[in-house]
Amino acid sequence: MAGEPIVTAAALVIGDEILSGRTRDRNIDYIAGHLTRIGIRLKEVRVVADDEAAIVAAVNELRARHTYLFTTGGIGPTHDDITADAVAKALGVAIDIDARALELLQAYFKKRGVEPTPARLRMARIPHGAKLIRNAISVAPGFMLANVIVLAGVPEVMQVMLDDVTPLLATGSKLLTATIWLDCAEGEVADLFATHQQTFPDVAMGCYPSFSEGRVSTQLVLRSTDSARLAAARQDLEVKLKACGFL
């Protein structure tokens, strides 16, 4: 809607295992879809190694540039989990065992008969001044510090944390989408589609080919925050496509 602010975000995926190809990231796609639905534009994503300097540099660059920065990964109990400390360093705040997180973890460990080892208690290390983000699966919390939202890397845990933090987020105008599927190669409609873009310069347009079972198809995608403009652009495109025998 006109007048609604544009809220932007970046995502930072932290983990050697993604960069080595050992683990396939399942969080980027989930975060992208979730943010689009609630009216936050994901503008860029980075994947960096478990390397403090790389994390600190990326956190500071991305948090300055967007309304929110979401990080995933590196908040577990093992020595390669350095995200909380790196985020504290990036924001210049102290980090220590957090009384609220400690209480949550101790209650959870007690109930399950698990020993609160120093490694496990590392998961209660939270930068000073952060809000905790609830982890409904395995208790060890994420946190939000200024505009940086620190989530787990395990997709199921990341997802419940994202649900928990969502009500705290400012959201803006939602990007609406219209998609038209065609049974032809994108090259066949490219000129028509380029002309259509010129007719509706305020509507973002993308063309996506796919190959499946030896057949080629094309999706024309229109995006706008203005539902009336989107409907007009879609209708006009359908007329053009029908006139040329594509629909």
Place this chain on the structure above:
Amino acid sequence: MAGEPIVTAAALVIGDEILSGRTRDRNIDYIAGHLTRIGIRLKEVRVVADDEAAIVAAVNELRARHTYLFTTGGIGPTHDDITADAVAKALGVAIDIDARALELLQAYFKKRGVEPTPARLRMARIPHGAKLIRNAISVAPGFMLANVIVLAGVPEVMQVMLDDVTPLLATGSKLLTATIWLDCAEGEVADLFATHQQTFPDVAMGCYPSFSEGRVSTQLVLRSTDSARLAAARQDLEVKLKACGFL
């Protein structure tokens, strides 16, 4: 092996459709695995929108920092395909219809009875001085310009292009991996594993939890370019794990 160089790379995924959650990226994981196998370290990945300024900035930052930069997406026939022009701009070289690419495309179009429309011929736009990368699926080539390797976004096409360019790449020492699977939570082995890291500071170690069908398991991953050190670190870790009843 000692003495072999370390060759690093970055990947740049270009496309609004990934950032909106419309399309799930399938290239990062594939490129990560491929580069690891051939002895190139993928150090960072970025995803940016179909936005010239964003592409140019990312290309220049990443190509300066690594031996190679691989890009995916944005080289099709439609108006939102701006990667070739953005890469030419980033590297400060001219771009035009390339005679070699034009010949490939015209032969292909002729054989298939497809009209060589201006949009389709956009796919022959290649920056001056670039090597063409063969596309064994749909002919329209990728290219390599200086250390920037421009690949298609459609995964099947990206994969054949990556195979084609691989013999041209300098490769370095391969990162070897040993993985130990445990039927316990990562918190249980975290202290033991941190101690092990101190014993073998030259071997990179990561711990990856997973949840499946209500059961928790943990993978301990050791990484080194030195096979003897890796074997020693693995053997010593297995001894420690057995002594504590984890194996």
